[in-house]
Amino acid sequence: MSVQPGWYVDPAEPTTRRWWDGEGWVGRPIPLDVTPPEGPPPEEEPTPEPAPTTGAPPQHAPGQPPAGGPSNIQPPAGWSPAPGQPPAGGWRPVPGQQPGGWPPAAGPGHPQGPPPGWPYPTWPGRPPLPRPHGFPLASYGARLVARLIDFGILFLLSLAVNGWFIWRYVQEVSPYLSEALRRAVAGDTSREGLPTVGQQADGLLLAILLITTALWFAYEVPAMAAGGQTVGKRLARVRAVPVEADQPLGFGRAARRWSTLGLPTLLWYCLCFGLVLQFVDAVSALFDHPLRQALHDKRARTVVVRLPRAEPTPAAPTDRADPPGDTP
Structure with a gap:
């Protein structure tokens, strides 16, 4: 499944971020700590090509290796041929070296990539996981712990409100x-x-489900809209953020995200059909790559990231020569 267009960490240089248009990297990279602009990068003016000089090497068609056979091909800096493959079709990164030798974007609509005739290099192993907005993706275990904590709180609230019913x-x-x-x-x-x-059993069951759904909405949607975290997510140190930018979800996006998982509660009345839908939504993140999005994440275009541990604030040093007190 193709990754949606957006700003992602550049696999070739993890300290930068570049725009992915769904098929390739477009534009120049920006530092990882800089907030990316909304949408794709601005188009760059094409650089005029210099006039050919006498003795210049012959031109070759895009997508074809240079004329003269593999012996005339020189790899870009930091690349070596793959074992058992000819140089014309098997360059791959050398461990510990920064790939180089590729020209920048040739102009609007031309993503940066290898020179004509060079195959696009592949990762020797599994490609690194994306880091949306500089944060690592939340693990499945952390997301499960956060959801169980929220369900426990919601269960207690439901018992308190629905006790008589x-x-x-x-x-x-x-x-x-x-x-x-x-x-x-x-x-x-x-x-x-x-x-x-x-x-009265049918009416009572419907009332219980309606009240439980309303409590779930009131518990989760406002908290997610403001900060992307419920009580469970705060304790598990995970947060839901939009795919486009590191910003609050907003009420509309938070409501869409919750409705995919929360509204099927009303269908528990129909032979627990709603519970089946919620189970499918919950386990869908296990089969989504590379962003680990559940169905409710895909509908709201969100991704769940892991937050770093808060470092303790260092205590202010005390000057023994000048003890605390009133300044004379």
Whole structure:
């Protein structure tokens, strides 16, 4: 699956960031600590080509190696031929050296890349994980811990608000469940004579689901809109940020992100179909590469990153020659 266009860390130089247009790197890199502009980089004026001089090497068609065979091909600085491959088709980075020798962007619409006739180099191993806005991606374990903490808080809130409705619902269904359980233990599979479920059971269940969904919305959406973190995410040191820029989600994006995972709660009424949808959404991040986006992340165009540990503020040094006190 192709990566959406945006500013990402340049795999060739992790201290810089470049614009990915969905097919290749475009424009010049910018330092990693500089906030990238919104959208692609501005187009650059094409540099006029110098007039050919006498004795210049013959031109060759783009995408074809220079004339004269592999013996005339010199690798760019920092590149060596792959073992078992001819130089014309197997240059790859030399460990510990910075690739070089590639020209900058030739003009608008021409991404920076190898010279004509040189194959684009590949990583000798697995490519590095992206670092959106300079932060590493949150691990699946950290995201799971954050979600479990939030569900625990939401469960306690739901018990406090839905307590009376839950008690009434149990009173409506307990005669049927008790008799069905007694017959199952005794090996009786007949259904005749079972008590009927109370008439108010369906209405009570719907009220419980509506209140739980509203509590979830009120708990998660405002917090995510303001800072990209709930209580669970703060404790797990993860945060949701937009793919485009390191900024707050805003109410609209936070509501779209929550609705994909939270609204199916109302469908628990339909044979727990909503629970199946939520499970699929939760595990979808395990199969998404390279940004580890769940379905609710894809809809809101967000990504979950891991925050660094807060370093303790060093104490101010005390001057023994000038103890604290009033200045004379």
